[in-house]
Amino acid sequence: MFKIKTNDLKYLAVFCIVSLFGNAQDKSTTITFNQDEKAPVISKHIYGHFAEHLGRCIYDGFFVGDTSKIANTNGVRNDIVKALKDLKIPNLRWPGGCFADTYHWKDGIGPQKDRPTIVNQWWGGVTEDNSFGTHDFLNLCELLETEPYVSGNVGSGTVQELADWVQYTNFDGVSPMSDLRKQNGRKEPWKVKYWGIGNEAWGCGGNMTAEYYANEYRKYATFIADWTNSGGLMRIASGANSDDYHWTETLMKNIPNHMLGGVALHHYSVIDWNNKGDAVSFTEDMYFKTMSEALEMEELVTKHAAIMDKYDPEKKVDLVVDEWGGWYAVEEGTNPGFLYQQNTMRDAVLAGVTLNIFNNHADRVRMANLAQCVNVLQAVILTDKAKMILTPTYHVMNMYKVHQDAKLIPLKFHSPKYELNGKSLPAVSVSASKDTSGLVHISMVNIDANKDNTIDLDLGALGVKNVTASIITSNKLQDYNAFDNPNHIVIQKLDNAKIKKGKLNITIPPFSVIMIEGK
Numbered sequence: 087m088f089k090i091k092t093n094d095l096k097y098l099a100v101f102c103i104v105s106l107f108g109n110a111q112d113k114s115t116t117i118t119f120n121q122d123e124k125a126p127v128i129s130k131h132i133y134g135h136f137a138e139h140l141g142r143c144i145y146d147g148f149f150v151g152d153t154s155k156i157a158n159t160n161g162v163r164n165d166i167v168k169a170l171k172d173l174k175i176p177n178l179r180w181p182g183g184c185f186a187d188t189y190h191w192k193d194g195i196g197p198q199k200d201r202p203t204i205v206n207q208w209w210g211g212v213t214e215d216n217s218f219g220t221h222d223f224l225n226l227c228e229l230l231e232t233e234p235y236v237s238g239n240v241g242s243g244t245v246q247e248l249a250d251w252v253q254y255t256n257f258d259g260v261s262p263m264s265d266l267r268k269q270n271g272r273k274e275p276w277k278v279k280y281w282g283i284g285n286e287a288w289g290c291g292g293n294m295t296a297e298y299y300a301n302e303y304r305k306y307a308t309f310i311a312d313w314t315n316s317g318g319l320m321r322i323a324s325g326a327n328s329d330d331y332h333w334t335e336t337l338m339k340n341i342p343n344h345m346l347g348g349v350a351l352h353h354y355s356v357i358d359w360n361n362k363g364d365a366v367s368f369t370e371d372m373y374f375k376t377m378s379e380a381l382e383m384e385e386l387v388t389k390h391a392a393i394m395d396k397y398d399p400e401k402k403v404d405l406v407v408d409e410w411g412g413w414y415a416v417e418e419g420t421n422p423g424f425l426y427q428q429n430t431m432r433d434a435v436l437a438g439v440t441l442n443i444f445n446n447h448a449d450r451v452r453m454a455n456l457a458q459c460v461n462v463l464q465a466v467i468l469t470d471k472a473k474m475i476l477t478p479t480y481h482v483m484n485m486y487k488v489h490q491d492a493k494l495i496p497l498k499f500h501s502p503k504y505e506l507n508g509k510s511l512p513a514v515s516v517s518a519s520k521d522t523s524g525l526v527h528i529s530m531v532n533i534d535a536n537k538d539n540t541i542d543l544d545l546g547a548l549g550v551k552n553v554t555a556s557i558i559t560s561n562k563l564q565d566y567n568a569f570d571n572p573n574h575i576v577i578q579k580l581d582n583a584k585i586k587k588g589k590l591n592i593t594i595p596p597f598s599v600i601m602i603e604g605k
């Protein structure tokens with residue numbers, strides 16, 4: 087499905103110009119910062135998550151049921167709620183994914199005993215008993231203090247079904263759907279803002295052409311809001327698969343901007359769809375390939391954004407990367423349809439570089455969702471019965487949460503290279519922001535599997551006098567947090583960050599993620 091690109095790609099960022107062709111002889115690299123009043127704010131929604139009815143994400147993940155011995159609130163694990171609240175997750179996408187286009191929401195409301203079962207055809211062919219439904223999800227979002235992002239069923243549903251769902255969740259007057267909601271125990275509407283109009287319409291969402299989907303989108307978008315969209319819904323079109331630029335062009339050309347809140351994009355970092363490789367036992371060559379795929383995000387968002395600029399020069403429509411992350415072979419002995427994988431330092435580095443790319447493109451990328459939240463793909467949380475661990479990716483998201491709603495600081499530098507077998511990638515990735523209290527945060531990643539990289543940060547233009555720093559690293563790239571060693575990889579203090587004459591000289595160890603806080 088995805089092609090590995092040559093390593094000679096030019097990564098063109100709008101605000102951050104990072105050259106791949108830095109001089110390999112350079113002992114150190116200097117980063118200069120350029121505070122710009124016109125720079126965009128990094129939307130907190132870039133730090134969003136995704137929970138699909140897939141494998142052990144919802145059932146035996148978030149949801150253990152209210153009769154479980156595991157501490158829970160209305161069936162949802164309290165330890166997961168706490169961990170995600172600590173992460174300040176801004177939004178949670180549900181119920182899919184591919185599952186969304188098979189889901190009929192009315193199956194998941196009302197008394198449990200009356201709910202029909204269905205077969206989860208995409209994910210393991212297991213029986214879905216619909217015990218976790220609309221009320222459970224939206225109440226969970228309230229508990230998490232996060233915005234729900236609901237994916238509607240376009241592939242096998244109807245316009246009426248989706249319009250009814252919106253009325254059920256959002257209408258506060260008298261109507262058949264709001265009356266039904268009240269009958270099911272919820273008086274106040276939840277006021278869901280974010281609505282996905284289908285998912286992967288080019289694939290599991292109906293195998294549609296871009297032209298056909300654009301028309302479907304217009305029809306759906308018409309009936310889930312009034313003419314003026316007075317309900318303030320954000321309608322998000324099912325977007326392109328990686329470098330399918332024709333998809334974005336067709337949607338932007340054929341859907342009026344005022345009907346479009348966002349256009350999605352999906353990109354997974356996969357070595358080879360037919361041979362994805364183990365999540366833990368991987369070679370440096372495999373790591374290099376994963377990194378090439380992750381760094382391809384720079385080119386993808388640049389090119390999709392350039393197409394959007396043609397039709398929406400005022401940048402009103404958001405680019406929503408609502409599925410991203412690393413995808414490997416499932417852990418041995420687990421259901422292949424459940425997509426359960428461990429999470430190593432490779433994933434921490436992958437998350438760090440991807441979030442830096444999103445931050446640097448904050449003028450257009452205003453929402454993103456890591457796939458997925460619990461027990462599926464590049465999860466931030468893994469569970470095993472009563473045990474729960476926070477993965478290295480969790481710690482990166484936790485470290486980076488300071489960028490949420492902070493103003494981007496544009497920067498320039500020449501990255502040193504990470505070279506392997508005659509190929510090279512930019513080794514260092516950086517983004518920076520200033521929050522409303524004036525604190526400056528600079529997140530840096532060194533993807534090189536073997537070499538330190540020494541960086542000079544010219545902080546003169548930022549007026550920063552004092553810094554503190556933290557790091558996520560480990561002895562081996564393949565290291566991870568295990569259920570019997572849950573805190574092997576955590577955020578640690580980094581003591582070697584000192585400013586001399588307005589410059590901070592910092593050495594980033596191989597495969598590590600650093601956050602510098604300055605004031």
Ligand code: AHR
Nearest residue numbers: 182183184185285286457
């Ligand atoms: O995240 C797993 C699956 O990947 C999603 O269901 C689908 O949208 C994508 O292909």
